[in-house]
Amino acid sequence: MNTVYLDSAAGDDLRRERLYAGQLFVFSPRESSLALTEHARTMIEKAFGDIDPRKAQYEMPVERYVEICAPLKPAFIHNDRTKELVRGVIEDFGCDLEDIYQDVPRLRMVTSDGYLTSGVGYAHHPHRDTWYAAPMAQLNWWLPIYDIETENSMAFHPKYWDTPVKNGSAEFNYYEWNSVGRASAAKQIKADTRKQPKPEEPMELDPQVRCVVPAGGIVLFSAAQMHSTVPNTAGIARYSIDFRTVSRSDLENGRSAPNIDSEPRGTSLRDFVRCSDRTQLPDEVIAEYDDEAAAAEGTLVYQPAGT
Ligand SMILES: [Fe+2]
Numbered sequence: 001m002n003t004v005y006l007d008s009a010a011g012d013d014l015r016r017e018r019l020y021a022g023q024l025f026v027f028s029p030r031e032s033s034l035a036l037t038e039h040a041r042t043m044i045e046k047a048f049g050d051i052d053p054r055k056a057q058y059e060m061p062v063e064r065y066v067e068i069c070a071p072l073k074p075a076f077i078h079n080d081r082t083k084e085l086v087r088g089v090i091e092d093f094g095c096d097l098e099d100i101y102q103d104v105p106r107l108r109m110v111t112s113d114g115y116l117t118s119g120v121g122y123a124h125h126p127h128r129d130t131w132y133a134a135p136m137a138q139l140n141w142w143l144p145i146y147d148i149e150t151e152n153s154m155a156f157h158p159k160y161w162d163t164p165v166k167n168g169s170a171e172f173n174y175y176e177w178n179s180v181g182r183a184s185a186a187k188q189i190k191a192d193t194r195k196q197p198k199p200e201e202p203m204e205l206d207p208q209v210r211c212v213v214p215a216g217g218i219v220l221f222s223a224a225q226m227h228s229t230v231p232n233t234a235g236i237a238r239y240s241i242d243f244r245t246v247s248r249s250d251l252e253n254g255r256s257a258p259n260i261d262s263e264p265r266g267t268s269l270r271d272f273v274r275c276s277d278r279t280q281l282p283d284e285v286i287a288e289y290d291d292e293a294a295a296a297e298g299t300l301v302y303q304p305a306g307t
Contacts, residue, residue: 002158002209012095016247019139019222020257022161024209029216032092036085037145037216040076040107040241044145047072054146054236057115065116069109076107086243087275089141089218095245101272101281105243110152112232126157126205129223129244131167131197133174133264135289136256138223138244145239147215152234154219155208160226164261169197174266175298197264224257246272251285265294270301 003023008015015025027033044053047068051059056068076082086105091097111117130136142154172195210230211219221227223244232238246269250256267289269281280286 002156002161004209004211012093012100012247015220016139016250016255019220020137020255022158022222022225022257024156024211024225025218025220026211026213027093027218027220029214030092032085032088033143033218034216036082036089036105036241037143039081039085040145040239041215043072043076043079044107044239053109053239057111057237062116065111066119073107077104090245090275095275097275099248101246101248101274103244103268103271103273105241108240108242110229110232110238110240112152112235112237114231124227124229125196125198126160126203126226126228127197127199128160128226128262130257130259130262131169131264132172132177133266133268134223134244135246135251135267135269136224136259136262137246137250138268139246140221140223140225140242140244142219142221142240142242143217144213144215145241148212148238149234150210150212151230152232152236152238153210153212153230154240155205155210155228155230156221157203157205157208157226157228159204159207161224162258162260165203165226166200167197167261168195168200169261170263170265171195172197172264173294173297174264174268175294175300177298178302179299222257224259224262244272246281248274248281248285251281251289265291266298267291 003018005018005023005025007028008025010018019025029037048056056065082105086102087097090100090102129138129140205228213219247255251269267286269286269289273280
């Protein structure tokens with residue numbers, strides 16, 4: 001049974017417990033979240049100049065679209081104002097800034113009608129983030145930057161909250177992904193050839209749940225949720241922000257969503273910094289979730305070229 005909580009007033013401890021049990025939390029836009037999405041919107045609109053970013057695909061070849069979006073992503077991620085605004089959202093939602101660690105926010109674009117579905121505009125197949133070495137205690141925060149419709153939203157597949165799926169996560173090494181997969185995103189224009197953990201058996205994607213929130217609204221969910229990018233048929237591109245949080249006390253006490261089918265190697269925990277002072281998690285906490293042999297085959301933390 002999945003429940004969608006709307007504008008819940010629950011405190012963060014109870015909210016995390018509910019999220020680890022598979023519930024979804026949806027929030028209306030508020031000042032802190034609008035400040036973040038409006039900041040992103042300004043950066044996007046500046047990059048596209050006179051062209052409406054939602055309709056840019058009708059104005060330019062896909063290679064040009066990628067040329068504009070590829071640098072926009074790291075520019076947004078590494079922008080100081082972006083980091084501040086993400087922290088502002090976390091604080092506004094009543095999280096303990098000493099206990100909650102955040103990663104960098106991602107900016108995503110999903111164009112319409114198959115214009116670009118790979119690389120920087122990757123349309124995510126059904127997956128759990130935990131297949132990609134996210135900790136089971138990870139929570140995902142997702143915000144559309146412009147209003148969306150069901151045709152360009154994101155889908156959850158609730159059947160799989162407690163139904164395991166045969167999948168390729170056992171072959172996924174997070175550190176190898178850091179050294180090879182992430183760096184080549186901008187080169188994947190016609191097709192995405194990067195090795196990613198995928199379902200390895202037919203899936204029942206319906207019934208599915210899509211949360212259509214206004215720009216600056218938030219969908220908050222466990223990284224163990226099965227979710228996918230809806231193939232965009234809205235005629236306009238969707239731009240969204242997502243970032244992730246973990247609670248250190250939950251990591252230390254083994255509180256998380258249940259793991260029913262995730263077997264990746266390595267952990268993304270080194271990507272998180274404490275909201276209060278931007279320090280990393282202590283080594284002994286990371287060690288509990290790590291895999292030394294996997295570390296020898298790649299890069300612990302992704303370093304984008306030129307930053
Ligand atoms: Fe995801």
